[in-house]
Amino acid sequence: xxxxxxxxxxxxxxxxxxxxxxxxxxxxxxxxxxxxxxxxxxxxxxxxxxxxxxxxxxxxxxxxxxxxxxxxxxxxxxxxxxxxxxxxxxxxxxxxxxxxxxxxxxxxxxxxxxxxxxxxxxxxxxxxxxxxxxxxxxxxxxxxxxxxxxxxxxxxxxxxxxxxxxxxxxxxxxxxxxxxxxxxxxxxxxxxxxxxxxxxxxxxxxxxxxxxxxx
Amino acid sequence: xxxxxxxxxxxxxxxxxxxxxxxxxxxxxxxxxxxxxxxxxxxxxxxxxxxxxxxxxxxxxxxxxxxxxxxxxxxxxxxxxxxxxxxxxxxxxxxxxxxxxxxxxxxxxxxxxxxxxxxxxxxxxxxxxxxxxxxxxxxxxxxxxxxxxxxxxxxxxxxxxxxxxxxxxxxxxxxxxxxxxxxxxxxxxxxxxxxxxxxxxxxxxxxxxxxxxxxxxxxxxxxxxxxxxxxxxxxxxxxxxxxxxxxxxxxxxxxxxxxxxxxxxxxxxxxxxxxxxxxxxxxxxx
Numbered sequence: 001x002x003x004x005x006x007x008x009x010x011x012x013x014x015x016x017x018x019x020x021x022x023x024x025x026x027x028x029x030x031x032x033x034x035x036x037x038x039x040x041x042x043x044x045x046x047x048x049x050x051x052x053x054x055x056x057x058x059x060x061x062x063x064x065x066x067x068x069x070x071x072x073x074x075x076x077x078x079x080x081x082x083x084x085x086x087x088x089x090x091x092x093x094x095x096x097x098x099x100x101x102x103x104x105x106x107x108x109x110x111x112x113x114x115x116x117x118x119x120x121x122x123x124x125x126x127x128x129x130x131x132x133x134x135x136x137x138x139x140x141x142x143x144x145x146x147x148x149x150x151x152x153x154x155x156x157x158x159x160x161x162x163x164x165x166x167x168x169x170x171x172x173x174x175x176x177x178x179x180x181x182x183x184x185x186x187x188x189x190x191x192x193x194x195x196x197x198x199x200x201x202x203x204x205x206x207x208x209x210x211x212x213x214x215x
Numbered sequence: 216x217x218x219x220x221x222x223x224x225x226x227x228x229x230x231x232x233x234x235x236x237x238x239x240x241x242x243x244x245x246x247x248x249x250x251x252x253x254x255x256x257x258x259x260x261x262x263x264x265x266x267x268x269x270x271x272x273x274x275x276x277x278x279x280x281x282x283x284x285x286x287x288x289x290x291x292x293x294x295x296x297x298x299x300x301x302x303x304x305x306x307x308x309x310x311x312x313x314x315x316x317x318x319x320x321x322x323x324x325x326x327x328x329x330x331x332x333x334x335x336x337x338x339x340x341x342x343x344x345x346x347x348x349x350x351x352x353x354x355x356x357x358x359x360x361x362x363x364x365x366x367x368x369x370x371x372x373x374x375x376x377x378x379x380x381x382x383x384x385x386x387x388x389x390x391x392x393x394x395x396x397x398x399x400x401x402x403x404x405x406x407x408x409x410x411x412x413x414x415x416x417x418x419x420x421x422x423x424x425x426x427x428x429x430x431x432x433x434x435x436x437x438x439x440x441x442x443x444x445x446x447x448x449x450x451x452x453x454x455x456x457x458x459x460x461x462x463x464x465x466x467x468x469x470x471x472x473x474x475x476x477x478x479x480x481x482x483x484x485x486x487x488x489x490x491x492x493x494x495x496x497x498x499x500x501x
């Protein structure tokens with residue numbers, strides 16, 4: 001599996017410069033208007049979507065049949081895509097944390113202190129979770145519809161987790177459970193675990209689709 | 216000699232095309248050529264052999280085992296598809312690093328030796344390589360893990376004759392070891408005439424024959440004759456025939472017999488191209 005992850009990282013390294021440029025331009029545009037939190041989430045989602053780009057590269061090169069004749073299983077090929085997604089989400093959230101944090105302090109959104117760092121760290125976790133959840137849906141979509149059509153369907157991959165979050169909030173509200181700041185913070189911190197659980201379910205779906213795919 | 220690859224009754228159905236009960240065996244130490252016109256089913260056969268597509272019927276075994284049941288055998292199989300399979304921004308050095316993480320038997324020194332032998336620049340991006348260099352890189356990558364069986368799907372197509380000859384030398388070296396074999400699909404039948412030990416011919420999804428190349432070369436012939444001789448010919452002696460502008464070209468399984476029987480006709484040796492053309496474009500019943 002390491003070879004598959006390495007291949008994607010080598011393939012994407014050429015896009016890093018343009019990606020950094022876009023993220024910095026976004027920082028200038030979004031941190032003052034949408035705040036650090038908004039920038040962090042957008043930054044991480046954009047990086048996570050590079051996973052779909054790796055599928056495009058694979059299609060262009062005819063990689064998948066080649067991967068299947070290597071001593072790796074179809075499940076490992078799918079798992080490698082999730083590992084790459086996790087790497088991209090981590091890189092995006094760390095970059096967003098760094099640049100967004102600097103912007104947030106510079107704009108006076110935060111004042112240097114433990115609480116600000118804790119809030120930023122929680123935001124980074126949430127952005128990681130949101131991006132990972134979206135990317136998790138994108139992977140089975142790509143296996144089912146191909147990279148280009150899946151890009152169009154990415155909205156679905158955003159709407160599903162968003163609808164689930166809204167549904168959870170609705171259930172809590174209907175049950176009369178007060179949503180306190182501590183609770184929100186706890187949810188923020190737990191969000192990566194929820195995203196990983198969601199990712200595990202999507203991984204199974206992707207494996208099911210890819211098992212039937214003929215190359 | 217033990218079979219490395221055994222294909223039995225391999226069948227795959229698509230809308231408008233059926234690969235129909237294809238069977239052949241590749242013994243150790245030999246090169247099996249897979250020929251046929253475009254769309255005949257060569258690549259479908261290779262994909263089904265490699266489990267890239269689901270088989271509707273039939274059985275494929277490598278060293279007596281099903282690849283799906285014993286995936287560790289992939290360590291011993293090298294594959295070259297038509298095309299490089301690696302994204303254009305990778306370099307030969309990075310391809311080596313990727314594959315070294317995939318194969319337990321990866322031999323980096325051997326891979327580098329091949330790169331050097333094929334005059335491939337280690338750090339040049341694939342997009343900057345010529346088509347011939349890309350083919351050479353694919354072959355180096357396939358050989359780098361010391362496979363015992365090579366599957367080449369149009370691996371030499373698009374190469375100039377000099378490059379093809381270099382590659383054919385590599386393939387001949389590879390099968391010097393009796394434990395090694397190659398299954399090689401190619402449109403370039405002259406290449407197969409140079410290196411193949413056996414030829415399997417697929418036409419419209421049907422297997423026409425699987426024979427030793429020597430049998431084809433030394434026994435098959437093409438009778439070039441007029442209407443009178445063609446009329447005399449026993450249909451049992453005719454494999455395929457085609458009416459040309461001024462003569463009949465008739466593929467026969469025994470050219471010496473034809474030379475004895477039809478003294479007024481010219482009987483030429485049959486090349487693989489002749490055989491393929493007469494089967495594909497000619498008539499098969501007289």
